[in-house]
Amino acid sequence: MTEGPDDAVSGRSPKLYQRALAVVASEIRSGGWHDAARLNETAIAKRFGISRAPARQALAELEALGLVRKSEGRGYQVVAGAESAGGDPIELASSAGPDDMQLHFLASWELIYRQVELEIVSRTSIANWRINEVALAKSFGVSRTVAREVVARLQQRGIVSKDDAGRWHAPALTARHVNQLYELRWTLEPLALEQAFANLPDDLLPALFTDLRQAIDAGDAVDGAILDAVELQLHGQLLGYCDNAPLMQAISLPQAILVAHHRLYQPKTPPITDEPFLLEHVEVFERLMAGRVADAGAALANHLKISRERAMLRIANAARGLSLPNVAYLERLRDVEFSL
Incomplete structure (x- = not known):
């Protein structure tokens, strides 16, 4: 700042x-x-x-x-x-x-979390990893308590898990796993959208649709931050009006894992030609504003199915050319190949 x-x-x-x-x-x-x-x-x-x-x-x-x-x-x-x-x-x-x-008032774990997340996520397309809490604390000059909090937050986001022996692992992101995450999303998010619709403020859809049209009109000049904001408006802001807490919790896990990978890979890989996600959002919004909620849910599911293919291409492209230095708190367990 x-x-x-x-x-x-x-x-x-x-x-x-x-x-x-x-x-x-x-x-x-x-x-x-x-x-x-x-x-x-x-x-x-x-x-x-x-x-x-x-x-x-x-x-x-x-x-x-x-x-x-x-x-x-x-x-x-x-x-x-x-x-x-x-x-x-x-x-x-x-x-x-x-x-x-x-x-x-920023918590100590927040000050290092993003870097730790990126260091781990960037390596899960090529291998499985074991995380050493003591080495993590030493690497960043923080206490074991802070390191433990960071790993706990990673577990909440589905990025790491603990085995029967109490050791932390970052499992490899395989094509099968990506498929499963997107299947969850296109099954659950349309249901959340339907339940959220009745709770939307009257002026929200027109306002968000205006932002969406402005992003489209910007053409090649639109930047990544604007695209991320538009994506969040549909999958975060709108769905956030769903008052079914267990449903939203089930949605949050696949979203969190995929967003973490998107933030890492999207700016570093060549753009995929003819990427239509903005127009896919238009289809969802137009149906919602016309009161055709079931059709909007179908359009959302279709958007997520297409998004799966784009995500798979990005991760595969990044994994093929990935060359990263060793990190003291990560132990490489088993290499994988991200294949489509």
Whole structure:
């Protein structure tokens, strides 16, 4: 997060170093960093999107608070026992906006989760993997508690599972598994759409349809963020009005796994020609706005069946050219070939 020129002039945002100071101090006091974990200006600057000067000031303040000490080499080390130390919480400037406060209260596991997810997901199209919690904590300089929370969140999303011996595994993403996930989606999502329809606000469908038409009109200029937002409007926002909690829970698992892979592979693979997903969304919306809910469900199921083929091509293309470095907390168990 960086300050824009207006924020810098008006003073609406706190000083840059205060953001880093507040977050890292909170993490150390809550046990999010293990004893003697190393910190340096470069890492702090990169993590918070700031220059080295405010990163240096944040580290100096942490040292003054007794939370870190200068190491024998370069950088700083977390002080033994600092995670259980008291001390008043470090508050950001009173003029901080919602984004700043969100950063201040960010849980320790959230700060590393996305990177861990991508490192694991990126490798499941080529092999099965075992996850070592101790090595995961050491790799990121966090406590075992934080590492365990990250793995638990991965389990909730269906990305990892635990065997009978209590060891964590990331199973390979096979073509059979992708087929099964999409079969779940095209069976369950039309039912959720039907149940959600009666709960939709009157102005929601026209508003979302306008966004969809704008994405189509943008043509080749439309970017990935807009496409992801349009996809979420149908499969997340609209379906979210379904008040059948067990049904929505059943839908969330295949969605979560496939979205994780989509985020990794979609920007890195060549576009699939004649990809019609925006027009497929139009068919669903037009039927909903006409009150033809059953037809809209059929169009949604058809869209998901076509999406399965696109996902299979993307993952297969990525897997063939994938060359990734070793990760200390992942043990390679068995190679697989993602074949269509």
